[in-house]
Amino acid sequence: MNRRVTTAVRMGVREFRRTPVLLALLVFLPAYIIGAFVLLVPDVDVPATIDGTRVAVPMTDFAAAFMTPVTVAILSGIVGLFLVQTSQAADDRLRLAGYTATDLVVSRVGTLGLGIVVVTMASVVVAVFAFTPESTVPFVAATLLVGLTYGILGVVVGIVLGRLGGVYVMLFSPMVDVLLFQNPLATDAPEWTKLLPSHYATNALFDAAFTSSIDVWDFGGAVVYTVGLLVIGVLVFYQATDVE
């Protein structure tokens, strides 16, 4: 990385560190959403569709595994939104001062990536207090993919809709996508729900949580979805910060 990129990433991380609300959410949301669900659900087995098969899993394990992507999606979306909201106004000035489009994109993607790694780690640490995934590394990787997907969405939504509209969308969309349509307890989900951002990543996550096998297609689909969103995000960001 060149000097401009490392400086911008370092400054971006400092900006995160100086946002107490964001840091508080980082601690509070995983503990609240994952922890509260695990404590509240009854100690029974529930039927869930994992890798196309109907299996019975303990409700507490299911709650921990299921609420992890919900938490990560919400937090990552907010991190992406925050990143673009705090930097957009000055980023075109930074471009004018000498940052190339590549410098700036790499800097912001780097900062976003670091933020999502922290969000993922915070959520996974809370989740593993309640249950142990069958395949830990794939579980973490799938959670990270959910975070990247929603983090990039947060950036795009932040640029297009602004702060208020963006916050609503980034709180609402994980609820609809992950909580409703990717729910393994539900049956007969419509075909179009496969197009939603977290479909492949959550499938991979549930596989990793409750089976020892890894579904390469789900991981591949999640990676392709993330890369596709990243391309869109880079184009939108480039357009928003473009200078002559």
Next chain:
Amino acid sequence: MNIASKGDDAGGTANSSGDTVVSANSVEKTYDSILPFTRSVEVLDGATLHVERGQVVGIMGENGSGKSTLMGILAGVLDHDAGEVERAGSIGWCPQEPRLYDRLTVDETFQLFGTAYGMSDDEIVDARAWLTDVLDFERFRDRQIRHLSGGNRQKVNLSVALMHEPDLLLLDEPYTGFDWETFLAFWDLTEELRARGVGVAIISHIINERDRFDVVYELHEGHLHRQEIGDDDGLSSEPTDDDVACERTASFIDEAGAGSGQRATAGQEESE
């Protein structure tokens, strides 16, 4: 859109295109909306302007006349629909609203933008020492931008534009919120830059400061009307370049001349 930009890299050096550091020829700009039943706003209609090395140019006009749009186009952060903009050398742009990172300190802001300009650490330290001394905000160096007063934030905003000693300075109401001492320090600094050969374009509402400019442009109904400022304040309503007469220009400058005994303070100016 026809764009002919030279020296787009802000860290670049001046080229050999003569003494003009920025020229805009017949620039047009209309704000359109993709939403139905909303009207387009035509802001610039053939605006023409030139800034030479060592020249201090004032750009005046009523609220909403398009001064900040023109400045954004000159800086290269806004697209234009038609016309040509040519720049020579490095640019320092001070927007009307400070475009800074709120959660960075003053020192970090210098570090980030200095790196962007391609300055070494030593050069950044020297530039910071120079500007914090001249504009008197050395004691706020470790404070985050969001915790600064409006005037001090504006000092940082101005400093970011100045720190790499550009060939062209584009300042959009740079002294908003300055106290009187800083306001005077700003003009001393401008004189110093003029002597160094820096071309300076300033959007200003303070008509009574017109004697400090070499040339004043009034932006009215999308056109720029040029007025040379010299020993002989002969007034002319004729635009120099865009062939659109503007009687308002003469009266505008007449009023300024009549009121030249009154000195407005920086705090009295009206933000656009």
